[in-house]
Amino acid sequence: MAETPTDVANPDRRNFIVLSTMAMAGIGAASAGVALVRTMTPTRDVAGGGVIEVSLDGIAEGSGIVATVGRKKYSVRRRTAAEIEAAVAGDSEKLRHQETDAERVQRPEWLVLRLQCPHLGCPPQGTAAGEKRGDFGGFFCPCHNSQFDTSGRIRKGPSPSNLPVPKYFFASDEMIVIGKEA
Numbered sequence: 001m002a003e004t005p006t007d008v009a010n011p012d013r014r015n016f017i018v019l020s021t022m023a024m025a026g027i028g029a030a031s032a033g034v035a036l037v038r039t040m041t042p043t044r045d046v047a048g049g050g051v052i053e054v055s056l057d058g059i060a061e062g063s064g065i066v067a068t069v070g071r072k073k074y075s076v077r078r079r080t081a082a083e084i085e086a087a088v089a090g091d092s093e094k095l096r097h098q099e100t101d102a103e104r105v106q107r108p109e110w111l112v113l114r115l116q117c118p119h120l121g122c123p124p125q126g127t128a129a130g131e132k133r134g135d136f137g138g139f140f141c142p143c144h145n146s147q148f149d150t151s152g153r154i155r156k157g158p159s160p161s162n163l164p165v166p167k168y169f170f171a172s173d174e175m176i177v178i179g180k181e182a
């Protein structure tokens with residue numbers, strides 16, 4: 001910042017301007033840091049070929065993250081107790097694509113899905129808290145209004161089948177690997 005004659009003559013004012021500028025820069029860096037963490041730490045392409053590590057660290061109950069690998073999107077959602085309960089209750093419903101919740105998850109708390117609607121391939125919403133999740137609290141495909149439950153099973157709309165579950169495994173309690181089995 002260029003100093004004005006007034007600043008030179010008044011060092012207190014000059015210091016105030018410099019400190020204010022530094023404070024603003026700090027706020028900007030902090031904001032950028034948060035964005036960086038959210039976008040850069042969750043996933044790592046392990047060996048190319050679409051196999052990725054996804055960190056589960058910091059994913060709050062009721063929310064999730066979308067991991068993108070090339071053109072593929074995956075949803076990793078940490079379910080609440082109520083969401084797990086709703087998914088298990090859905091087992092006894094007459095479903096278009098009959099699968100139990102236990103067949104679709106390895107650990108009840110974590111729902112891992114390929115985000116590709118089986119109707120025409122749009123990526124459904126519902127992974128992050130606050131996204132539209134449809135009538136069944138799971139996922140919502142805005143293209144033609146398919147609605148999925150908290151297990152990712154089709155419950156309403158044109159999708160002929162459930163959201164696909166990809167190959168994955170838990171490398172630890174804090175890390176899953178998507179794209180292959182253990």
Ligand code: FES
Pocket residue numbers: 117118119120121122141142143144145146157158159
């Ligand atoms: S692509 Fe999802 S409802 Fe049509």
